[in-house]
Amino acid sequence: MPENASSLPALRWTVRPGVRTWRCAPAPAEVRDFHAALPGYAPTPLTELPPLAAELGVGRVFVKDESCRLGLPAFKALGASWAVHRVLAERTAAGSGPGPVTLVTATDGNHGRAVARTARLHGQHAHVFVPRGVHPRAVAAIAGEGAEVTEVAGPYDEAVRRAAEAAVTPDAILVQDSAWPGHERIPGWIVEGYSTLCAEIDEQLAARGVREGPDLVSVPVGVGSLAQAVVTHYRSPDRGRAPALLSVEPEAAACVLASLVQGEAVSVATGETAMAGLNCGTPSSLAWPYLYGGLDAAVAVPDSAGARAVARLAALGVSSGPCGAAALAGLHAALTGAGADERRTALGLDATSVVVLLSTEGTAANPHRTAE
Template sequence: MSDNASSPRTLPWPARPGARTWRCDPAPAEVRDFHTALPGHSPTPLTELPPLAAELVVGRVFVKDESRRLGLPAFKALGASWAVHRTLAERAASRKEPGPVTLVTATDGNHGRAVARMARLLGQHAHVFVPQGVHPQAVAAIVAERAKVTEVPGPYDEAVRLAAEEAAGPDAVLVQDTAWPGYEQIPGWIVEGYSTLCAEIDEQLAAQGVVEGPDLVAIPVGVGSLAQAVVTHYRSRPSGRAPALLSVEPEAAACVLESLTLGEPVSVTTGDTIMAGLNCGTPSSIAWPYLYGGLDAAVAIPDADSARAAAHLAVLGVSSGPCGAAALAGLRAVLTGVGAEERRTALGLGSDSVAVLLSTEGTAANPSAC
């Protein structure tokens, strides 16, 4: 949906009034300690952008800038590092003869690069399956991590299927950031890894006088793993605000919006989109209960809105690719146009509200990849 308030289009809008009372268990506390101990670790910036607050008629807007995370241009390194650490530790405890293992994954860009980086640093091998439509520079960045890359002439879901087949051997393990029945432990570790991002936001907001936390968090969504981590964080807190949580997807791959609308997880046929890292047709099986329970609303946006948001963020000093900028584009769609006041009321937003936008990736290294 365009940010043009005069647009006549109707915005699909599955709102869930009970989401802020839904509760779950928190992520393990040791994840943050693990990341803090990694070489080169530092919290990513939380940047306040007053021009966006004025445009959206809210009190304050902050952008969590994940353009540089553990030496990579996206938040994915948080999940990959924790999951690979846990995977190798468990294999070492169970194997009679330790030796190199091949870490296999499918990716739209940054997750595969993060897995490949961890494999290289830890003396392991990596084999990355890349679906059709991923930018050649993103593929080249994975190759530069000394990973074997197989390009798949099909969508993301097909790349995941082929990666799972490849990882069936004894010296290979699938490190995938989506889950399905029978494959849920490692995706669960990846979700746990993302919790560090949310803990940083709490501390950074408090340092800027927002002690109770945000009123809204906008989350770019592919299969829903990051959204699961955000829901887990904010729906397990014993105190503070229970913020509204908004998922944002491409119109070409709105599997979470469609699933929330129908009340059950469904697969959708995906199309082309510049938001390549969000181009996923099936919600993660472990994410779905959290998305259904804890998301307040979902929105899908066209490529033009994401591109416009990325350009605007660049003017304001934030490096954000199409996937990361989706959070801004989605919130613009919600707070402008036909029905905006009803949507604002449903989310509990007023002129003094605090919004946090998750910009999940930068522009420099992996174009159109999250």
């Protein structure tokens, strides 16, 4: 992924020494058992890519390939399935009527399709709000799951606001992965659902002889729910050596990076980006304490870097859309170019380090053209 150094702008990056000692409670153990019992469940591949390790000057690089998860081309089905299971179980326990409810959400694509698919499988309705910039084929895929789709002229945060307004009726439930005061329980269940991905990584690394876990995990970030799950997993008290955790965002929507720099959750104006699922202007209020407590570093990358990462992964046999490939784009930005030695040292990496990239979607999940 070479580029002329003289053409590169200053890297948007922040590092936070000392956070590896921060600890939090782990996700419930029963989440993995729930997913394992679902029809069609299988762990997604953890693919080792020695050429990337050689290029980046580390020992081993693995990619967690979420291009096919429970029949969908992204990891989001893990959170949606667990959250909807909890929602419906709670309604049954409370003696609510047997009639269907409408599961309402806003999405840049993958989460909305996962909610729509889960609703259909449970005999429920779904209403999905989609912001501007989402490709028509992604919108069609959500509608193809049987959901009512409302397209919003504004950005993601506006779609979230519209979804919240639509979910105030007694027969509607907001299943939103972003949280704010008053809407945190269901986003918490969604985050718990993502823990299965991390549990699989532990098992898969151990099977490859890596029993102490990775030295660094690179995770794409939108509102921060997946990153919260990653922090929760790798900062739990029962873990031994804690890895470095790197968050990656598009330059057009780097709300977590801005928040870490400010020391408090802030909103940013978002622009256009091919990384549509990461185009979020406000961190989840539920995720923020975990991101602030446990992220070692954050980096923002341009769409051009994401496109190169998509192409590099494709050349190595991994199907990854722009959001998923952001994990590689961010790691490449951190470990190459001016100041790379200092960043490598800050992340605790050397020639023996084990790195895991979370490729959160396949190319089918994001139909934007990414070749330059």
